[in-house]
Amino acid sequence: MKIINFYKVLILLTACLTNVGFAQSGKVLIINSDSAVYRYEKIAIEFKKIIQQNGYQWTEFSLDRYPEAEVELKKRIQQENPALIYCIGTKAYSLAHNAAPTKKLLFSAAINWQRLDIGQGTYGVANELSSAQEISLLHYFFPTLKTIGLLYNDNFSHEYVETIKKDALALGLNIINQPINDPQEIGDALNDLLPKIDMFWIISDPIVLNGKESVQKILQAAQQQKKPVYAYSDVYIDQGAVLAISADIATIGRQSANLAMAMDTNKIPSGTVQSPAGSTITLNKCALDSLQFKFNQDALDSVNTIVGCDK
Amino acid sequence: MKRTLPIFFIFFVFISGGYWSAQSNVEPTVDAVDAEPTFYFYNTETNINNFATLKMGFDVYLENHGGYYLQPFDLKENFEKSIQEKGNIYLLSSWHLKELQQKKVPLEIALVATAKGDTMQRKVLSANKDIANVSMLKNTVIAAAGSEEYVHSVLKQILGKGQEALLKDIKILIVPKDLDALLAVGFGMASAAISAENGLDKLAQMNPGHFRELHTLGFSEKDYILIAATLKKPNQQETQLLKVLREMSEVEAGKANLKLLGIDGWSTLK
Incomplete structure (x- = not known):
């Protein structure tokens, strides 16, 4: 009888142990594509801070520190048998997905995550804000804006542009989208598009942004026709874009940590890949003033960086 | 090759964007604190x-x-270390001032900030329609801007003694600003958000659809929007600094700077 009771306790204990999350039972392995890249490192720092506060253990593997990273990574995964793998950057995700396809995987900072091979049990935080977030903030800064124009390549950006149009319409904004097949068409397309719009939007399309010359062509043409340019990255601010809104990288790390903990307890919110929750905003006041383009002054407390003419 | 180059270009933009963000992250150190009469700023x-x-x-x-x-500060500890000598003005939140006063730091309110005619505001806990009441916040994510300890304290106040136990089952997602927190609810990254009341006004202006999807679960007590404080009663130098601060709203250049702090002016405490 005593032996039966002992086995009952043992079975109960085993059941309990298999149900506890990886806070108690295992580690999180963080794979960083390149620890020398500031944004990857910042994401990793914030992620570690949050999971550590919540009692989780972690180890880190930076691909740039190993000449035979793929082989070393496989070894590390076998040795540590982590409960969850957090991949920062596309390279980290691709290698982890190959090395441990059945593990719980979480990714962030992956460019164009839609092209990744995502299996069941994989979650992520996207690298870019959703177009709806961008348009909401854009609308807040420029409430009088009615028509926005953009160039795109239909093969690369068809879906994204359709989403932009739908999101813009919800806020009463009209998008005029002009497709191009080759960067050589940019000049003519701009001549046609710019007179019809209040603002030009640079989206991350590889045909439109074929190189520095293409970007220069867009910004020069917009300046000549006195049209402000909005961009998805602050890299274009120095070249004359009036506003740039992008994802806040520290928030991506914290958001990923929350997702990791939700994966642990199987209480994951709907959707496998979340948009980043934080934004960072750069306003080129010099360019706005020279265009005499009005913006909502009350929005200034949301701006991270204001670029003036004296820099 | 033709298609690799543009993708490489976009990748460069992505990487260098992080670099520029890193460059703009100027964290002052206590060693860098100036001996000149200075306005020290930190907002929780x-x-x-x-x-x-x-x-x-x-x-x-x-x-x-x-x-x-x-002299703005990113780190609370560094800001607090700067509170040493008279002759300077300290710009800080009401919550932070109370915390310092409890630690016997002799800071006193000299001016209070005004925004749209108000000197005080409440924090609001807003949720999506699926969260009918606070008890449904268990195992959810609440987005908020501010320091972690500040957000925790506000949430505790809003939940009240009856629901305080929920705190351990709620995950807080710290975001840069109120608007991010509110949009995070609209776009499904969080179930609820804590923001200032005027944050909700901004959301109504920015995205009326999302604003309509939110409902209020609770309010914090009213607190001053921002405070200008001195160590004990203001001396002659501090009075001069406070005058400069109060007069900022009278000129365009001053007004634009106040807008960066989300305020319209300063007034004396009545």
Whole structure:
């Protein structure tokens, strides 16, 4: 009888142990594509801070520190048998997905995550804000804006542009989208598009942004026709874009940590890949003033960086 | 090859974007604290990393109005270490001031900030329609701007003694600003958000659809929006600094700087 009771306790204990999350039972392995890249490192720092506060253990593997990273990574995964793998950057995700396809995987900072091979049990935080977030903030800064124009390549950006149009319409904004097949068409397309719009939007399309010359062509043409340019990255601010809104990288790390903990307890919110929750905003006041383009002054407390003419 | 180059270009933009963000992250150290009469600034209620812009804007203005400086801080500890000598003004949140006063730091309110005619505001806990009441916040994510301890304290106050136990089952997602927190609810990254009341007004203006989807679960007590404090009663130098601060709303350049802090002016406590 005593032996039966002992086995009952043992079975109960085993059941309990298999149900506890990886806070108690295992580690999180963080794979960083390149620890020398500031944004990857910042994401990793914030992620570690949050999971550590919540009692989780972690180890880190930076691909740039190993000449035979793929082989070393496989070894590390076998040795540590982590409960969850957090991949920062596309390279980290691709290698982890190959090395441990059945593990719980979480990714962030992956460019164009839609092209990744995502299996069941994989979650992520996207690298870019959703177009709806961008348009909401854009609308807040420029409430009088009615028509926005953009160039795109239909093969690369068809879906994204359709989403932009739908999101813009919800806020009463009209998008005029002009497709191009080759960067050589940019000049003519701009001549046609710019007179019809209040603002030009640079989206991350590889045909439109074929190189520095293409970007220069867009910004020069917009300046000549006195049209402000909005961009998805602050890299274009120095070249004359009036506003740039992008994802806040520290928030991506914290958001990923929350997702990791939700994966642990199987209480994951709907959707496998979340948009980043934080934004960072750069306003080129010099360019706005020279265009005499009005913006909502009350929005200034949301701006991270204001670029003036004296820099 | 033709298609690799543009993708490489976009990748470069992505990487260098992080680099520029890193460059703009100017964290002052206590060693760098100036001996000149200075306005020291730290706000527990926001995470907007706009110190370089704040410093540049205020310094240009203050240099022409008495030769003063603004020293913004990212870290609470560094800001607190700067509270040592008389002759300076400390700009901080009401919550932070109370905390310091409890630690017997002799800071006193000299001016209070005004925004749209108000000197005080409440924090609001707003949720999506699926969260009918606070008890449904268990195992959810609440987005908020501000320091972690501040957000935790506000949430505790809003939940009240009856629901305080929920705190351990709620995950807080710290975001840079109120608008990010509110949009995070609209876009499904969080179930609820804590924001200032005027944050909700901004959302209504920015995205009326999302605003309509939110409902209020609770309010915090009213608190001053921002405080200008001195160590004990203001002396002659501090009175001069406070005058400069109060007069900022009278000129365009001053107004623009105040907008960076989300305020319209300063007034004396009635």
